[in-house]
Every structure is written in structure tokens, then in C-alpha cells.
Amino acid sequence: MVHPAIITLGVQFSEFIISGGIARCSAMLYAFKKVIADYVTPPGTSIQRNLTSYLGKQIDYLTTTRHLAETMKSAIRQLKSEISNISLDKSDEDTKTHLLHWIDTFIKEKIVSADDSIVATALKFIKTDDVILTFGRSAAVELLLLEAKNLNYKFKVIVCDARPKLEGKILVQNLVNAGISCSYVLVNSLGAVMPKVTKLILGASALLSNGALLSRTGTAIAAMMAHDAHVPVIVLAELIKFSELVQLDSFVWNEIVLPSVLTPPSNDANSKPPILKDWRDIPDLKLLNLHYDITPASFISMVISEHGCIPSSSVLSIIGMVKAEEEKNLKKLII
Amino acid sequence: MSELTKKLLVASAELENSAPKNYSVIAGFFFDGVTPIKQLFLNASIKIGSEAFLRQLKYVDDESVAECRQRIAAFETQFVKEASENLEKIATVGVNLIKDGAVILIHSFSRVVMVLLERAAKLNRRYSVIVTESRPSHNGQKSVDALKKLGVPVKLIPDSAVGFVMEKVDMVLVGAEAVVENGGLINQMGTYQIALVAKAAHKPFYSVTETHKFLHMFPLSQTDVELQEHKIDQDVEGASNYSFVSAHHVDYTPPQLVTSLITNFGVLTPSGVVHLLIS
Numbered sequence: 001m002v003h004p005a006i007i008t009l010g011v012q013f014s015e016f017i018i019s020g021g022i023a024r025c026s027a028m029l030y031a032f033k034k035v036i037a038d039y040v041t042p043p044g045t046s047i048q049r050n051l052t053s054y055l056g057k058q059i060d061y062l063t064t065t066r067h068l069a070e071t072m073k074s075a076i077r078q079l080k081s082e083i084s085n086i087s088l089d090k091s092d093e094d095t096k097t098h099l100l101h102w103i104d105t106f107i108k109e110k111i112v113s114a115d116d117s118i119v120a121t122a123l124k125f126i127k128t129d130d131v132i133l134t135f136g137r138s139a140a141v142e143l144l145l146l147e148a149k150n151l152n153y154k155f156k157v158i159v160c161d162a163r164p165k166l167e168g169k170i171l172v173q174n175l176v177n178a179g180i181s182c183s184y185v186l187v188n189s190l191g192a193v194m195p196k197v198t199k200l201i202l203g204a205s206a207l208l209s210n211g212a213l214l215s216r217t218g219t220a221i222a223a224m225m226a227h228d229a230h231v232p233v234i235v236l237a238e239l240i241k242f243s244e245l246v247q248l249d250s251f252v253w254n255e256i257v258l259p260s261v262l263t264p265p266s267n268d269a270n271s272k273p274p275i276l277k278d279w280r281d282i283p284d285l286k287l288l289n290l291h292y293d294i295t296p297a298s299f300i301s302m303v304i305s306e307h308g309c310i311p312s313s314s315v316l317s318i319i320g321m322v323k324a325e326e327e328k329n330l331k332k333l334i335i
Numbered sequence: 336m337s338e339l340t341k342k343l344l345v346a347s348a349e350l351e352n353s354a355p356k357n358y359s360v361i362a363g364f365f366f367d368g369v370t371p372i373k374q375l376f377l378n379a380s381i382k383i384g385s386e387a388f389l390r391q392l393k394y395v396d397d398e399s400v401a402e403c404r405q406r407i408a409a410f411e412t413q414f415v416k417e418a419s420e421n422l423e424k425i426a427t428v429g430v431n432l433i434k435d436g437a438v439i440l441i442h443s444f445s446r447v448v449m450v451l452l453e454r455a456a457k458l459n460r461r462y463s464v465i466v467t468e469s470r471p472s473h474n475g476q477k478s479v480d481a482l483k484k485l486g487v488p489v490k491l492i493p494d495s496a497v498g499f500v501m502e503k504v505d506m507v508l509v510g511a512e513a514v515v516e517n518g519g520l521i522n523q524m525g526t527y528q529i530a531l532v533a534k535a536a537h538k539p540f541y542s543v544t545e546t547h548k549f550l551h552m553f554p555l556s557q558t559d560v561e562l563q564e565h566k567i568d569q570d571v572e573g574a575s576n577y578s579f580v581s582a583h584h585v586d587y588t589p590p591q592l593v594t595s596l597i598t599n600f601g602v603l604t605p606s607g608v609v610h611l612l613i614s
Contacts, residue, residue: 309553
């Protein structure tokens, strides 16, 4: 019952081959296109009525591989709403074409266009001789920095990274290849470099209703240090990342990843084995590898979405606006 | 239609360049785009005023010039009427904040703050005012003169004494030249300092402003408040000593330091301002 494209996707998600809110959402939508194209309506029902539950089964499978990202939840919600909007007298072929076209438009508008818009807005805030700090590797931040370099802005970048993922290494590689002058530090050096930093630019996994930022573990530390040093903290987030949820701290909900990666790698030259090699045998010891953390709204100076720039306290107003528009689209056909 | 827009843009740019030293200025309305004709009694900046008019031109395309002119004229009359109504609303809303026996600290001279204080005096509220001298413009003296006429006890202090008097003060009241997208204020130089002291001393810091002063601008630091070079009047005593101040006469107060804004829409928090701007 589960389409092979979805099974492949599930493996890619659970092995973290594809990670990042936008990447996962795009990959999921491309997989959905295959699913819809291959879909055959069972006898006794219509595509408009059955497709949603069929897709639901695919989504349930995906959820077992890895928790859905906020971007994916937004896309699914809007896709389901679009399916329910299709008139019942449309043929199967027409319905499929319509949905495939809708998915293409969604990706174009809510992802590609949104990123362009965010980069264009954010470029206005990059001044000559800026020292821009970023954490981990965010697709939107990478786009922004590469575009700024393209337009010959004069700036330097400090990439802050954290174990165990060390995703920042790839970002540094890409920036250096583009000719941007970079430094690479781990979180423990933040205090030392912060006096030189002019702004901190972060990516997001989700933006919550209370203005808090859900992002890769370690982001909150960078934001806190920047806030303390009066460095403006700018978050780049597409509207599909805005969530109605509220989360007060990083423990109430989180994703737990493989604890074994937390043990330091063994050093061949060293005769001593790593201390945590047999951690499983120690009865009172548990290793906790959390994937996300929450940055409180008070640490964030500005959020840039395709709508423009807003302070973090206004995330709720934007969500309200987006919801109202979604409702409008839903009501269109009920009349 | 686009020719009219072009002429208006040119003329408003011209007006912007010739703006006198205050950020708060007169907005003009152009019928034939040649010279500014009417003066409106407004305290909005050129940018805000012309932005408002130019927004009217957005609907231009399917109208005739005569229709457009009519619509803009109607908008202009409405704007002026609302401007004076807004001041009344602000006075009504804000006067409740001034309790009997209050000691109010105000900065320099602000027309809108004066309107509010005038209303409180008329309602026989007993309060006293401390005014910062605000060098090098010495605008604080204007406030002193106006308040003496109202019969309100007033003290003039040098700008350096703000920290010293803060413990005696019950609230701080300032105007605003503009309110920015995150709810922060752009106001006469010295406002940021006073806001910091008020925050440290746990005193409420209010700003009195009309809603048409809201600007779509998001400064991240003091240097982001871009203004043309406004020279302090040459005949102001000692102006030549301040080479820095002659280029800047406003500063930016971040929203965390502002308790609330008293506007014609009621008392708003800085995040309430943003909500208003979004809708």
C-alpha cells in the first residue's frame, strides 16, 4: 500500500540523508507527485474522495520514519484542502493534472519565490564590513550569503558549529568556494568572537506562535550570547514554517536522535580507549542527544519572511493572517 | 497618469531635500506638480506625509486625471480633519494616565505632549513637570514657557541631570517624530538616554503619538536611522562646538524600553503597534 517513492523518502529521512525543513518539504512534494501520478482509483469510489485517505496512509508511514517537519505539515494541510476543493465532476486525469500543477505552483511560490523574497529583504540589512555570525547550516542563510557575495558586498562570515552534527562544515566549504572570507568556531568560542560580530543570522525549523524559534540544537546558545552582547539576531523563515503551536522550553517536545554519536570518536594514536566507550554498561548513565532547541522570542530582534520583516512578538499576527487566507481558499468552493 | 506620479515624486523629493531642521515638517499637496501649494497643519515627517499621498496614486490607472485629482483632494481634506481629531482623541485617552500629584519628566519640546498636558491642566489635575533643557537646541525652554502659561509648576534641568531626578519622577512622557516597524521610536536626540535611565529605575516610559506617524522601517541600531544632514541653526549658541550633533538630531529608542504608546487608537504596547501596521 505504501508507494516505493515514499519508502525511499522514509529511508532518506531516517538516515538524515535529507534534512532541513525546506529540503524535506520539497522532497516530500516531489514524492507525492509520483504517488498521485501512479494513483489508480479503486472501483466504487472517486479520486476526490479516496485520494486524501490514500495520501494519509503514505503520510502515516512517513511519520514512523521521522517526525514531520513544520514545513511538511503546512504543505500537507494545504494539499488536502486543495483536494477537497476539486469539483466531483472532474475526470481522474484532469484531477491528477490539476494537483500536479498545484504542487509545482506551491513549490514555486512558497519555497523558491519565498526564498528569493527573503534574500532580497535581508540584503538590505547587510552593511559594508559586516561580520556576520551564523549557526549550523541553514539553506536560507547560505542563499543570502552567496547572493550577497554575488552582488559584491564586502563582508566576513563566522560560522559557529556544534557536535555531533557539525553541519556548519559544509556551509563553510560552500562559502569558501564562493570566495567569502570565513572563520569557523565551535560554540565554546562564541564568547571570544562575539565582540567582533555585527549581526547573527539564523535559519529556522519552525517559528512558534509565542515568537519562539525552533531550530537545531545550539542555536539558542548563539542567540543568547548575541543578545547579551547587543548584537541583533535576525531569523530567516518562510511562511510555511510559521506554526500555531506554542512551546515554552526545549524539553516539552523534542526529537531524540542516536545517543551513540555523542561518544567521542576513538583516537587510533591514543593508547587509552575513550571514556564513554562502554556507556551502555553503566546503569545510571543515559546519553541524551536532542535534535532541536527553543530560542525565546526576547532574544530575536527580527524575523524576515516573504511578508517582510517583523519583530518576533508579531509572529502571531502573521499566523492569523495566513490562517485567514487559507480559510478563504477553503471556502471558495463550498459556496 | 504616470506623468502626474512622476511630477509628484520629483516635487516631494524636492520638498524632502529642502526640509528645515526638524524631522517633523509640513507636507505639501501638488495640483500641477510645479510647486508645493498648500500647507497642511501636520506634524508628520515629509516621508510619511508624501508616502500617504503617493499611496493614493496606486489606484490611478483607470481613472481620468480629474477624477484622480478629486479623490486626492478629498483624501487631503480628510487627512487634515483627522489630524486635528486625532489630537483630541489622544488627549482624551492619555489624560487618565496623569494622576493627581504626579511628577512628569518630559524631554525638550513636543507639540503632542503639550496638547496632552494642556488637557490635564484644563481638567484641574494637579501635577508638576520636569523638563530637560535639550542642548544645543534649547527647546526645553519652549516647554517651560508653555507650561508656565498653563500655571503648571515646572523645573528646567540640564540633560545630564536626568539620572539624578529619576527617583523623584513618576513617569516619563515623550512625543515621537516617527514610530518604526517594531514599535520603537524615533525622537529628538536624548530620548534613548532617558529611556535607558527610566528602565533602570523602573519608571514607566510613555510616548504620545498619532498613528499616521508609523513608518515601515526596521532599524537594528542607532546608525540605521538614516537621515539627511540636518544642520543645527548657526545662530544657536555654541552650536559650532558640536560637530557630531549637527549631523544627527534624532535617535532610536528600541521597543523594549517603551512601556506603551498613547495613540488616537488608544493605549498600545509596542507589539500592538506592529499588529496595527500589519492589519
